[in-house]
Amino acid sequence: MKFFIDTADVGEIRELAATGLVDGVTTNPSLVAKTGRKFIDVLKEICALVPGPVSAEVAATDFETMLEEGRKLAAVAKNIAVKVPLTPAGLKACRALAQGGTKVNVTLCFSAAQAILAAKAGAAFVSPFVGRLDDVGSDGMSLIADIVQIYDTYPDFKTEVLVASIRHPIHVIEAAKMGAHVATLPPAVLRQMFNHPLTDKGLAQFLADWAKTGQSIL
Numbered sequence: 251m252k253f254f255i256d257t258a259d260v261g262e263i264r265e266l267a268a269t270g271l272v273d274g275v276t277t278n279p280s281l282v283a284k285t286g287r288k289f290i291d292v293l294k295e296i297c298a299l300v301p302g303p304v305s306a307e308v309a310a311t312d313f314e315t316m317l318e319e320g321r322k323l324a325a326v327a328k329n330i331a332v333k334v335p336l337t338p339a340g341l342k343a344c345r346a347l348a349q350g351g352t353k354v355n356v357t358l359c360f361s362a363a364q365a366i367l368a369a370k371a372g373a374a375f376v377s378p379f380v381g382r383l384d385d386v387g388s389d390g391m392s393l394i395a396d397i398v399q400i401y402d403t404y405p406d407f408k409t410e411v412l413v414a415s416i417r418h419p420i421h422v423i424e425a426a427k428m429g430a431h432v433a434t435l436p437p438a439v440l441r442q443m444f445n446h447p448l449t450d451k452g453l454a455q456f457l458a459d460w461a462k463t464g465q466s467i468l
């Protein structure tokens with residue numbers, strides 16, 4: 251399972267990339283707005299920090315402008331994946347960009363029917379938003395199960411399931427059990443995944459007992 255980080259904060263990405271656990275990054279217009287910085291500058295810095303795909307979202311809603319924006323974003327670095335919304339124009343742009351060799355992440359996916367369309371449009375990734383479905387009383391993770399099952403049924407679908415809008419580590423565990431290819435994690439969720447009180451307690455005990463031996467390994 252690949253881990254992407256869901257942020258446009260270069261400082262956070264630098265720190266988390268140093269763990270060696272980060273395969274890529276996803277951004278969206280809201281995350282870029284939070285930085286208060288120029289989108290292209292931020293993208294260049296992020297692309298130099300992580301080897302894997304860095305999702306950069308178009309802002310247009312019509313096909314021609316999306317395509318133009320997508321080409322400009324793809325030219326920023328080799329590891330850019332252009333993100334387009336799951337609309338008819340977005341899927342048309344997805345098809346055109348994918349045919350030109352650009353990886354496309356189709357975002358704002360909220361149904362299995364939409365995920366089928368994204369795969370047929372040649373998306374490299376589809377991003378179902380689990381947290382936002384949970385927020386409105388739907389079951390976000392059952393959508394992931396449906397998409398994984400559908401994609402597994404058709405080996406000619408090459409689209410990877412990128413679980414987005416993750417709120418907590420249980421979303422990640424469930425996604426992993428279902429065989430989703432990628433989870434994009436808010437930095438706080440990745441940090442949470444390290445924690446367990448018994449790890450802290452056990453380590454404190456080991457260190458205390460080790461100190462009693464009076465030894466040093468080095």
Ligand code: G3P
Nearest residue numbers: 256276278381382414415
């Ligand atoms: O990047 C897309 C997605 O992960 C957004 O998450 O928390 O705004 O629902 P959220």
